[in-house]
Amino acid sequence: MNAPAALPDPGAIMRLSTAFWDSQTLLTAARLRLFDTLADGARGADEVAAALGLDARATALLMRALAGLGLLRPEGDRFANTPEAATFLVSRSPGYMGNVIRYSDQLYATWGELEQALRSGRPALAAQTYLGDDPARTRAFVVAMHERAQGIARALVGVLDLAGRRSMLDVGGGPGTYSVLLTARFPGLRAEVVELPGVAAVARELVAEAGAADRVAVRDGDYRSADFGHGHDVVLMSGMFHRETPAACRDLIARAAACLAPGGLLVVSDVFTDEGGATPAFAALFGLNMMLTAPDGGVHADADVRRWMEAAGLRDMRVQPLPPPMPHRVVTGVRR
Ligand SMILES: C[S@@+](CC[C@H](N)C(=O)[O-])C[C@H]1O[C@@H](n2cnc3c(N)ncnc32)[C@H](O)[C@@H]1O
Incomplete structure (x- = not known):
C-alpha cells in the first residue's frame, strides 16, 4: 500500500490569518507613544500604564506582546526599548519613524474595506481627502512622505x-x-x-x-x-x-x-x-x-x-x- 501523501504545512496560512495582530500591536503602541515612556530606561507595566492613563493588566499584556515582537526587552519585571525601538520609535530620536507609522495606522481601517473595494472597483479612501481636501490628513500625508x-x-x-x-x-x-x-x-x-x-x-x-x-x-x-x-x-x-x-x-x-x-x-x-x-x-x-x-x-x-x-x-x-x-x-x- 502506498504511504499517504504528506499534507502541505498550514503554518504559513495560520500565520497570515493573524498577521494583523502584529500590526495593530505596533500601531497602537506607537500611537500611545509607549516607547517614549521607556526612553530614559526600563519601567514596569504598572508605571507605564499610570503614565499613559491605561489599564494596568491590559498594558502588561501589550508590553509582553511587544517583547515577543522584538520591540521591548524584558528586564526582570520591567521592560526596556530594544535598540530598534529606541532608534525608530522614540519621538526625540533623530531616526523617529512616527509619521510613517501614523500613516499606516490611518490606513488600517481602509484595508478593512478591501472586499467593498474589490466589489466596486473604487478606492475605499477618496484620494482628495489626503491630497488637499482635509488639511490635517494632507499635512499628515506630506509629513509622512517627508520622513x-x-x-x-x-x-x-x-x-x-x-x-x-x-x-x-x-x-x-x-x-x-x-x-x-x-x-x-x-x-x-x-x-x-x-x-x-x-x-x-x-x-x-x-x-x-x-x-x-x-x-x-x-x-x-x-x-x-x-x-x-x-x-x-x-x-x-x-x-x-x-x-x-x-x-x-x-x-x-x-x-x-x-x-x-x-x-x-x-x-x-x-x-x-x-x-x-x-x-x-x-x-x-x-x-x-x-x-x-x-x-x-x-x-x-x-x-x-x-x-x-x-x-x-x-x-x-x-x-x-x-x-x-x-x-x-x-x-x-x-x-x-
Ligand atoms: C507617493 S507621493 C510621492 C512624493 C515624492 N515624489 C516622493 O517620492 O516622496 C505621490 C505624489 O504625487 C502627487 N500627485 C498625485 N496626483 C498628482 C497630480 N495629478 N498632479 C501633481 N501631483 C500629483 C501627490 O500629491 C503626492 O505628493
Missing part, C-alpha cells in the same frame, strides 16, 4: 550621479525632500517641484524650513496637464507611477522625454514588481494598498517602465534597486 523620503533620498543619492546637471524637474515631488537633498548633494543643481496646490503649500514650508528655498521652487500644477517646460537636465518621477494607469505612465514618460535636453536623464523611482506582477510579495501587496487609496492606483513591473522608456526614444535604460530595507527600484533612461 520616508529622507531615508529613500539618501539611498537615491548613492545610486544617482547628477554631477554637472543644472536643472531638475521633480514631477509630483510631494514634500520636495528629494529635491532638497539632491540639490544639496550636487552643487549647481536647481530643482522645480510640480505638485497639487494643497500638498505644494506644505512642501513650500518644508523647503523653507530646510533652508533650500533658493535652490528648490515649488509650483502648483496637475502633472497630467502641466507644462513641463524644456531643456531640463533631469526629470525625477518618484512614487507617482503607482497612482497611474499604464497609459498615463506612458504619457508622462513621453512628456518627460520631450522636456529633457539631449543627454538629459529621466529617473523613475517607485515600488515595482518583477515581470508577472506577483513578486516581491511586498510590491504585489503595495498594489492593493494603492488600489484602496487612489482611483487608478496599483503597481507596475519595472520591465514595463523600461519598455515604455524605449518606446519614448530613450536609451541606456538601467534598473537599480535601492539598498535594503528600501523596497524601491530606480529605472533611468537617457534622452538621445
Whole structure:
C-alpha cells in the first residue's frame, strides 16, 4: 500500500490569518507613544500604564506582546526599548519613524474595506481627502512622505550621479525632500517641484524650513496637464507611477522625454514588481494598498517602465534597486 501523501504545512496560512495582530500591536503602541515612556530606561507595566492613563493588566499584556515582537526587552519585571525601538520609535530620536507609522495606522481601517473595494472597483479612501481636501490628513500625508523620503533620498543619492546637471524637474515631488537633498548633494543643481496646490503649500514650508528655498521652487500644477517646460537636465518621477494607469505612465514618460535636453536623464523611482506582477510579495501587496487609496492606483513591473522608456526614444535604460530595507527600484533612461 502506498504511504499517504504528506499534507502541505498550514503554518504559513495560520500565520497570515493573524498577521494583523502584529500590526495593530505596533500601531497602537506607537500611537500611545509607549516607547517614549521607556526612553530614559526600563519601567514596569504598572508605571507605564499610570503614565499613559491605561489599564494596568491590559498594558502588561501589550508590553509582553511587544517583547515577543522584538520591540521591548524584558528586564526582570520591567521592560526596556530594544535598540530598534529606541532608534525608530522614540519621538526625540533623530531616526523617529512616527509619521510613517501614523500613516499606516490611518490606513488600517481602509484595508478593512478591501472586499467593498474589490466589489466596486473604487478606492475605499477618496484620494482628495489626503491630497488637499482635509488639511490635517494632507499635512499628515506630506509629513509622512517627508520622513520616508529622507531615508529613500539618501539611498537615491548613492545610486544617482547628477554631477554637472543644472536643472531638475521633480514631477509630483510631494514634500520636495528629494529635491532638497539632491540639490544639496550636487552643487549647481536647481530643482522645480510640480505638485497639487494643497500638498505644494506644505512642501513650500518644508523647503523653507530646510533652508533650500533658493535652490528648490515649488509650483502648483496637475502633472497630467502641466507644462513641463524644456531643456531640463533631469526629470525625477518618484512614487507617482503607482497612482497611474499604464497609459498615463506612458504619457508622462513621453512628456518627460520631450522636456529633457539631449543627454538629459529621466529617473523613475517607485515600488515595482518583477515581470508577472506577483513578486516581491511586498510590491504585489503595495498594489492593493494603492488600489484602496487612489482611483487608478496599483503597481507596475519595472520591465514595463523600461519598455515604455524605449518606446519614448530613450536609451541606456538601467534598473537599480535601492539598498535594503528600501523596497524601491530606480529605472533611468537617457534622452538621445
Ligand atoms: C507617493 S507621493 C510621492 C512624493 C515624492 N515624489 C516622493 O517620492 O516622496 C505621490 C505624489 O504625487 C502627487 N500627485 C498625485 N496626483 C498628482 C497630480 N495629478 N498632479 C501633481 N501631483 C500629483 C501627490 O500629491 C503626492 O505628493
